[in-house]
Amino acid sequence: MTDRSGVLSYIIEQYYSGDLETAEAVTGYSVKQIEDWCSGQRQPQHITVEYFIHRAFTPEFQSVVEFAEFKPDQPVMAQLKTLFKGHEDRAGIYAFYDSMANLIYIGKATNLVKEAYSAIRRDVDIQFPAGIRKKPEKRYEIVRYISAYDVGSSDWLDYPKHVESLILRISKPVLNKNIGHIEQAFVPPGAD
Structure with a gap:
């Protein structure tokens, strides 16, 4: 099994309770594709693994x-x-x-x-x-x-x-006393 396949298998197990049909419903990838990636038969692309991570950690409004x-x-x-x-x-x-x-x-x-x-x-x-x-x-x-x-x-x-x-x-709704706080974006040194 490759590193990306292992990471994807871990995500499926931990965040989709090992249920490939749930992972399919959430991500749009087929059960067959996910099985092939997790078994190491096919190598998932880096962006595919990142997408699975994003879908696992970011709630859908x-x-x-x-x-x-x-x-x-x-x-x-x-x-x-x-x-x-x-x-x-x-x-x-x-x-x-x-x-x-x-x-x-x-x-x-x-x-x-x-x-x-x-x-x-x-x-x-x-x-x-x-x-x-x-x-x-x-x-x-x-x-x-x-x-x-x-x-x-x-x-x-x-x-x-x-x-x-x-x-x-x-x-800025009229009945809210607080106008919210948003942290400043991080600017790397020398990026000015």
């Missing part, structure tokens, strides 16, 4: 719901459970929009339902013009649409945090 209508006069938790069905306990990103579909809040979650529920029930702590008499007190009073994305998980990186930070830096 999935849209759970986009711009789903939220009704402030109906039970909040029941609506969230319906909207996030099948992804309730997953890590993800959720977004709240006002009646004009303007992004007003974005949050990351290790449990979409619990953390979105907590966030939507918080106080609205922004300054409204003095002439507005009936100011909304809770976020659920101004939220009209909700989006949510399952961002998968990784043992090494907090993908929801990085996605949230990027979106916050770009969009």
Whole structure:
């Protein structure tokens, strides 16, 4: 067995539980190709091994719901459970929009339902013009649409945090206090 075949065999065993059909579904390579590479009958290319590594370690983002209508006069938790069905306990990103579909809040979650529920029930702590008499007190009073994305998980990186930070830096939603933190890219010495 060659070094690349051994690495590929290790990846299949450790990250796909040795299930070639799962590896086929995730990577798009056929079971026969994977068997040939792992057995050493064929040598996988360097880029093929890197692709398997990438697919094993980088979660695939999935849209759970986009711009789903939220009704402030109906039970909040029941609506969230319906909207996030099948992804309730997953890590993800959720977004709240006002009646004009303007992004007003974005949050990351290790449990979409619990953390979105907590966030939507918080106080609205922004300054409204003095002439507005009936100011909304809770976020659920101004939220009209909700989006949510399952961002998968990784043992090494907090993908929801990085996605949230990027979106916050770009969009600066009015109800978010933090605008996110993105680390500076490393510039090798002398590369100026």
